[in-house]
Structures are given as C-alpha cells and as structure tokens.
Amino acid sequence: MEKSKKQTNVLLVTIAIFVGTFMTAVEGTIVSTAMPTIIGSLEGMAIMNWVFSIYLLTNAMMTPVYGKLSDMIGRKPIFIIGAIIFVIGSSLCGLSQTMTQLIIFRAIQGIGAGAIMPVSFTIIADIYPYEKRAKIMGMNGAAWGIAGIFGPLLGGFIVDQLSWHWIFYINVPVGIITIALIALFLHEDFTFEKKPIDYLGCFSLMAALLFLLYGFQIVGDTGKFSVAMVGIFALAIGMFGLFIFAEKRAVDPIIPLSLFNNRTFVIQNIVAALVSGFLIAIDVYIPMWMQGILGMKAAMGGFAITPMSLTWILGSFIAGRAILNYSIKSILSGSLIVVGLSAVLMMVIPMTTPFVLFLLITALIGIGMGITITTTTVTAQNVVPKHQIGVATSSNTLFRILGQTIMVSIYGIVLNSSIAKHIASETVSGINDKMMNKLINPLTAVDLDATIIQPLREILFDALHSVFIVAFIVVLLAFIINQFDRKNTPEIDA
Template identity: 55%
Template sequence: MTKKRETNVRIVTICVFIATFMTAIEGTIISTAMPTIVGSLKGINIMNWVISIYLLTNAMMTPIYGKLADKIGRKPVFMVGILIFIIGSALSGISQNMIQLIIFRAIQGIGAGSIVPVSLTIIADLYPIEKRANILGLNSAAWGIASIVGPLAGGFIVDYVGWHWIFLINVPIGLVLMLLFWIYMIEDDFEIDKGPVDYLGSVILVVMLMSLLYGFQTISDGFSFITIISFASFFLALYLFIRTEKRVPDPIISLDLFKNKTYVIVNLIAALISGFLMGVEVYIPMWMQGVAGTTATIGGIVLAPMSVIWMFGSFLGGKIMNKFNNRQIILMGLLPILMGGIFLVLVTETTPYSTFLIFSAIFGVGFGLTMTILTVLAQSTVESHHMGVATSIFTLSRTVGQTIMISAFGLVLNSTMDKGLVAKESLGANKGMMNKLINPHTANELPSELIGDLRNILSGSIHNVFLVGVCLVVIALVLNQFQKKVSLK
C-alpha cells in the first residue's frame, strides 16, 4: 500500500520564513539605494513613488489573495504570488528609467500581497494554537531583522555589485522557494470551492483601497484637491462595495466577519498599534540623528533590541496563552508599549543612548506579545473556512493603520516645526536648515549659533508625534476592555 504523502512541516515553515524575509527586506533595502538609483535613472521628483507604489499594490491585493486561498488552496495562491514577485523583481532590475521602475515595482507589490497573509494562514494550518505563537514570533522576527539588515545590505550591494541586484537577487531565491514549496507542500485534501468568483466586488475593493491609501499619502503635504477627490472616491466605492457584497452569493469579503465583535476590536487594536510602531521606527532614528547628533548607523542600531526582543515577546505569548484570557494578555502587551511611549514623550537632548536601548527592548516585549496574540485571535475567532480572508483583513488593517498614522505623524511634525521656524525666522531659520539638521552628513554645514535652536524645534516636533502615539496606545487599551473574554487554550 502506497504511503500517503504529507506536508514536510519543517521545510515549508522555512520557506515561509524566507519568503516573508524576502518581501520584508524589499521595503527597507531600497532606502539606502535610492540616491544611487535616482542618480542613474533620473526623476528625483517622482522617487517617492518607487516605495509608495509597492506598498499600495501590496495592500490592495491582500484581501483578494486571502479569499482565493480559502477558495482554491494556500499552495497555488502562494506560488502565484511568488512568481509575480519574481517577475516584478526581474523587470525592476532591468529598468531603464524611473517610470519603468515604478510600474515594475507595482507588479512586485502585487506579488508580495499574497506572501504575508497566506504565510500566516499556512502557519495556522500547520501548527496547533499552543505552538503557533512561537512560530509567529520567528516569522515576525523576519521584519525586525530586515529593518536592520536591509539598509546595510543595500549599501553593500550598491557599492560593490550595482543597484540592479537589489531586485535581481530575488529571482534565484524565489525560484528555489517555488520548487521547494511545490515538492513539500501537500494539499491533496483541500476541497476547492468551484462557486462563482466575486469579480465586481474585487474590482470595487481595489478602487476603494487605492483611493483610501493614496488619499492619506497626499495628506502629509497638506490637503489638496487630489486629497478630496481620493476620499470622495473612497466613500463612493465603500457604499458600492457594501451594496455589492450583500447581493453576491460568495462575497470577496464576508460582511458577517464584521458582526464578530472580538474580531473587529482585534483589527482596530492592530491598526492603532501598527500605526504607533511606524512612529517608533521612523522618529526614534530621526531623534538620534537630528537631536542627539549621532550617525545614521548608530541611530538605526538603537532599534536593534526591539527587533531581537520581539521574538521573546512572541514566545512569552505562547507560554501564557493557556493561563490568561485574551484581554489580560493584550493588556500585558500594551502596558510596556505605553511605558515606552511615555518615556519618548519625556526624553530630553541629554537622555543617554543606553536608556534608548533599554526602552527599545521594552518595546520589543510589548509589540511581540501584542501583535502575536492579536494574530492568533484574528485567526481563532472566525470559522475555519474564513481563515484566509480573516488573516488577510488583519494584515490589511495593520497596513492601513501604518499608512494613516505615518501621514498623521507627518502633519503633526510639519505643523509644529513650521510654528517653531516662524518664531525663529528673524534669526534666519528655515525649512531647508531642518532638512540639513536630520542628515548627519550635512548638519555640520549649519551655522553653529543656530544648531541649538533648530534642535529645540525638532525635539518639540518629535515630542508631539510621540504624544499622538501615546494617545493611540491609550485608545487601544480602552478598546481592549470592550472585547469579549476568550480563552486561548
């Protein structure tokens, strides 16, 4: 009798980790290479779209891939996503101008949109709930490692190989992953849903998300006519989407999910905490470089403890899941984040570097514990046939939270900074000087008599950003109290 083939859990898990890391580092490795890419392809006025378009298309496709993973299986959706990502990477690596690069990065983002949500769904399929937190912790570590390794690897590749290989290196890695996944991921028992696909709902969903995320992208530069049009398009698309999903037999996103109070609150908390995480990752290095006067490398390393200890927080979540309910565990995770946020509001220019490292580690415990338990909750509080969609919506909630809050933080920073500069206008202070201040390579070009005032303006502006971040954590704490108590045994 022929032995039935089964999934090789270890190899598939490693493939999931590598795929997650590959997409995570794609968002960080390019930051170091951008000056070289702009110098090679020209087009400095549209350079931001090289990063933004990747995030936009990634977010737009996430819920669609989640639904497909529930209908036709995790394996084909995951492999198609990697294939599209490989094609986008190869085309990006041979781009001849900035327009081409932006288009090809959009393709790359479309492929990447399948990898994170389907990876989390595969982990949920392979591991029982008591082991899942540990695996999710290791998977989350890929993002932390990517945030540290990405800029360093980007600099090395640009200096010694060429910027094209920032994208081309994904091709051989992706092909190996596809081969391993094809051989070792077995889904023979998956029941394929042959029902009609909600094409209209999918199209409206893409328009809705594109309008929302693009609208918030434009806010950081101030409200404009394009911003108004974007948000008007979003609300119109939202109305049409809800109307469509109520009528089709198998909607792309089941509106019944939003009747689940715990699931809704979990997604709201994830959006808030992911938004604050963006503030931590962007504005602590800015403080270190612009206010404390450190180098870019030293400013980035301050977040290393958070990335490393994040895994510990996830493992801790796995250990205590059987002892506490969901509200208690999330509270345990939010309190260290709140403590770290209050510290950031109170820091001064003379706060020692070592203190930042300590609180970076405290953030790691809080974020690791909170995000892991929220992921487990998002998957375990819905029916199994909705797991792919539920996981993708959870991933989307985090992305939307990050997009909205990074725009809000930019508004807070710029408005506070502008007020401070007006007060010092008589001394010759201007916005250009602030740009020089946050760049360690140009800070020494500023008049020495103005550096103290400029640092005060910058520190006050960043303090306001951190204050908004603390408010997000407080709202998350309040929302957590409205959750229904759920045992995670």
C-alpha cells in the same frame, strides 16, 4: 489499492515561509539604503517617495484578494503565484532605466508581495496547532528583525561592490528556492466548490483602498487638504459603500461581512491597526531623532531600533504561553500597558537623553509589540471557521497596513505643522525649512552654521515630542477599545 496521501514536510515548508518573509521584509531596508545611489543613476528625486508608497499600496490592495483565493483554491497555488509575480517584479525593477519605470515595476513587486505575508501566516495556521502557532509566528517575525539589521549592510555592500540593480536581482534565486520548497513539500487536501467569483466586491474593495491610501499619501506629502483631496476621499467612501452593497448580495463574498459581527474579531483587528500605527512612529522618528538631534550617522539611527526586532521574538514566545492560560483581553491589556509605558517615555525624555536609553526603550517596545501582534493574529484566526482562516488572516494584515499608512500621514502633518509654527515664530533670523532638511541628514548637517544648529535641534525636538504625544494617544485608544472585548475569547470549531 488506494494511493497514500503525501504528507507536508513541516520543517521545510516552515523554512520556505521564513525565507519568503525575509525576502519581502528586507525589501524596504535594502531599497532605502540604495535610494541615494538610485537617484544619482535615474534622477527623479521629486517622485522618489513613490518607490516606497506604490509598493505598500499595491500590497494592501491585493492582500484581501489573495486571502479569499487561498480559502477558495488553497494556500499553495496562491503563495506560488504571489512569489512568481514578486520575482518577475524584482527582475523588472533591476532592469529599470528611469525612475518612472522603477515605480511601475515596484507596483508589480507589491502585487506579488501582497500574497506572501498573509498566506504565510495562513499556512502556519494550517500546519501548526493553536498552542504552537504563536511561537512559530514569533520565529517568523524574527525575519523582520534580521532584515532590519542586515538589510542596510547588505544594501551597502551590493551597491558598493556590484550595482544598485543587484538589490532587486538578488530576489530571483531566493524567490525560486522558496517557490520550489513550497511546490515540493506543501501538500493540501482542498475540496473545490464551484462558486461565482465576487468580481464587483473584489474591484470595489481594491478601488476603495486605492483611493483611501492614495489620499493619505498625498495629504502626508503636502501636509494639507485640498478640494482634490476631498474628492479622492469621497471616492474612497463611495467605493466602500459599493463594496458593502456587493458583499451583501454576493454568493461567495471576498470578505464575508458576517466576520464583522464577531466582536472579538473586530476588536483584534482594530487593536492591530492602532499598535501598527504606533510602530511606524518608532520606525520613522527614532532614527530621525538619532540623526537630527544627536547628530549620529544613519547606521546608528537604524541600530537604535534593532533591540525591538530582537525582543519582539521574546514577546511572541510569551504570547504563545500566555494564550493557553489567560484570556486574550487580559493578555492585550498587559502588553498595551508595556507599549504605552514606552510611549510615555518617548513623550517625556529630554533632548540630552543618551543613546543607550533608546536601546532600552525600543527593547521594551519589542516585547509589548511581539505579544500584541502575535496575540491579535492568532486570535483573529482562531475565532473564525477553518474555511475562513485565509480571509481572516489577510484582513488582519490589511488592518495593520492601513494603520501604518494612515498614521504615517498623520504624523507627517503633525511634524511639519510643528516645525512650520516654530520657524514662523523663531527669534533666530534666517532659519528655514531647507536648514531643517540639512540638519536631519548627518552628511549635510556639517554645512550648517554652528550658531543655528542648537535652535534647529530644539525645533526638531519639540516637533518629535508632538509626534510621540499623538503616538501615545493611539496606544491609549487601543487599550480602551480592548476593554470592550469579551473576558473569555470564544473558540470556533473548524
């Protein structure tokens, strides 16, 4: 008698995905909260930014690799491998005795995290039909909102009651539970084909991403280009060229170039990258506005963007209904208008804008972003054959990471250039960069001379407006690019 095939427990697998997403999402906010304590313990303030940057860098480098492997050998083993690496990296981070060690171990953590988000989205695509997928992705996106709310609170509690090491150790039991749920309750029916592994494509793509993101990170740190930077970007271009060469000749390429012959697939990913680039401006610079201009505490800066996390879920539910009745092009046109309207508001609001208005603006952003990101992700999955869903999902995730990484560097250049220009021409004597750094931190702003606080706030206000002008241009560009998509999005039969 033939043995009956085990069925996936959809509910428990979905819970595992939500928990895994929360585990990686909370990592950013909880580490940010604990960073002052970590610096006090390990020192190394000059290289502290790399604690965050290296995590994003290795995450981005590994995302396309995991996406391809999930199509080759299944989602389950790749998710489990990524989660195990993430748990090991977390344990090592907790054991760190120097800032350099912490950065190295964060790189390992990022390598593991590179599997969790894209493979989670791919599993959702496997176990849910098209019409339910947007709703579940919206609920999964709620994990990011919950992380944004509870991450700082949890980080503060752990640092105060235990030690900063436990912000990493806490991932160990959570990761083990996630791994166990996926191992026991996700069952796949994969047919394995022995094909040569695309080593050249894999390593050339990883090298290209490494040089590209490293270059933008350094440019963002220094605010200027140098001969060395030109060399790094030249290496990135060279590696991308080698990658294209390898993919054209590979029997089973890591990212089939044929995907980019699909106009809808390309446009969806570009739009996702651009709106993610807009989103990073909101995440980084609205809290800076709250602290530097309104003089609020750091916690209030985080609270200002909390409505976005909550209304994002609503936007995802709207997308779930809309994709069944309207063309993808028209849905994105509408959502990008909503996002663009919020960008216009950030451009024109005065310095005296009350806190409550920021809550309304970020709530509006959440609706627009929820519709946009959910629609682009589901569409990118839907317009490729089933055996390429893993690659398509990881490509979408990679574009979003690239959009955020590149734009945060550009925003940094715009902000720093504007501040430097104002300080150089400022009529109030004695103003310098160190004072601006003190202004942004509410704990040190009280040390400033009361007579220069208002001029400093005006300088910061003008600089932030410059950032949000660039952010609006990014959304406008996404809207224009979306107009080149087909009116009706083609569906691909598996």
